[in-house]
Amino acid sequence: MGRPTVRDDLRALEGYHSPQLDVTVRLNTNEAPAAPPAAFSAAVAAAAESIEWHRYPDRGATELRRRIAELHGLDASQVFVANGSNEVIQTVLLTFAGPGRTVATFEPTYALHQHITRLVGATGVEGRRNDDFTLDADEIRRVVAEAAPAVTFLCSPNNPTGMVDAPELVDAALEAVDAVGGLLVVDEAYGQFNPTSAIDRIGDDVPLVVSRTYSKTWAMAGARLGYLLGPAWLIAELDKVVLPYHLDAMKQAAGLAALDFVDDMDERVASIVAERDRVSAAMAELGCHVWPSGSNFVLFRPPNGDGGAVWQGLVDRSILVRNTASWPGLDGCLRVTIGTPDDNTAFLSALAATLDALADSSTPS
Numbered sequence: 001m002g003r004p005t006v007r008d009d010l011r012a013l014e015g016y017h018s019p020q021l022d023v024t025v026r027l028n029t030n031e032a033p034a035a036p037p038a039a040f041s042a043a044v045a046a047a048a049e050s051i052e053w054h055r056y057p058d059r060g061a062t063e064l065r066r067r068i069a070e071l072h073g074l075d076a077s078q079v080f081v082a083n084g085s086n087e088v089i090q091t092v093l094l095t096f097a098g099p100g101r102t103v104a105t106f107e108p109t110y111a112l113h114q115h116i117t118r119l120v121g122a123t124g125v126e127g128r129r130n131d132d133f134t135l136d137a138d139e140i141r142r143v144v145a146e147a148a149p150a151v152t153f154l155c156s157p158n159n160p161t162g163m164v165d166a167p168e169l170v171d172a173a174l175e176a177v178d179a180v181g182g183l184l185v186v187d188e189a190y191g192q193f194n195p196t197s198a199i200d201r202i203g204d205d206v207p208l209v210v211s212r213t214y215s216k217t218w219a220m221a222g223a224r225l226g227y228l229l230g231p232a233w234l235i236a237e238l239d240k241v242v243l244p245y246h247l248d249a250m251k252q253a254a255g256l257a258a259l260d261f262v263d264d265m266d267e268r269v270a271s272i273v274a275e276r277d278r279v280s281a282a283m284a285e286l287g288c289h290v291w292p293s294g295s296n297f298v299l300f301r302p303p304n305g306d307g308g309a310v311w312q313g314l315v316d317r318s319i320l321v322r323n324t325a326s327w328p329g330l331d332g333c334l335r336v337t338i339g340t341p342d343d344n345t346a347f348l349s350a351l352a353a354t355l356d357a358l359a360d361s362s363t364p365s
């Protein structure tokens, strides 16, 4: 007996890793720091009582799409819903990319865009952000004109840098993408933190889709729910590609229930922003280089430039942040998610203690 051979183009692929460790304070995956309100859990429990478990769910997720459309001032036919925005991205790439087609990203950015590109057999091309992680319209034009990608990704606010793309940049990207007959995907997983959105630009003859998720600001990473907004004709194409009944009844109910708690979400965003500014200022005080963030996480480089050692020092103090120190373009950097005020205070004192300990050990005695 033998082992069947994995697809040639996947054999060398590394899986997507976001290491979890058993620590007290987890600030590594950009989740919301606290659970949704108790009234939300009660509403979901009540909805569970009336689910017809022996029947397939509403295949079109009709009510959920209608309510999401309402939230954004669009029509239900302009909404596609899936198991997290990762499944949204996968469906977009299965529909518009695939073998023989190209997908463009601007690095450093969300790793899943290139990862899923490879999974669907498409070819990735990578443009670059500047050293300060801003992105130039000229770089977008260059990459799009050279590669004529079927799909081009922007991510605003960008993970892992926290940078927000100005509306003019989105317009420049749209123009470039349209000129090669491509599609622009703007990943707005952290869109609630940003007063501007590419959603304003959506229209039947605009090659633009915008993805959002319940995983971050909605405090529902456990539910695996995300959605995409775009032209109705394009959403209809995605509906042909996604597996039938992919969105289970429980998840549809949870997604609906959440939409009754928009005010709580808005409050959460405001308190995270206040904490983010406190944490950023304190890290700068400690001598870290801190990049401005329009999101619920902050990218920073410790004063000694040794993100790996600082990450380990934080883990030793039971704090987990994302170790991005060896990612291309992120030399020595770490990314910390904004947690509860107590989490953040614990992080800041562990960071101070770690930097002290590392400075002592490097001082010749």
Ligand SMILES: *Cc1c(COP(=O)(O)O)cnc(C)c1O
Binding pocket: 030, 083, 084, 085, 086, 087, 110, 155, 159, 187, 189, 212, 213, 214, 215, 216, 221, 224, 225, 226
């Ligand atoms: C966290 C994140 C997502 C979320 O993916 P889900 O599958 O919805 O949990 C998508 N895009 C970016 C840029 C993210 O940071």
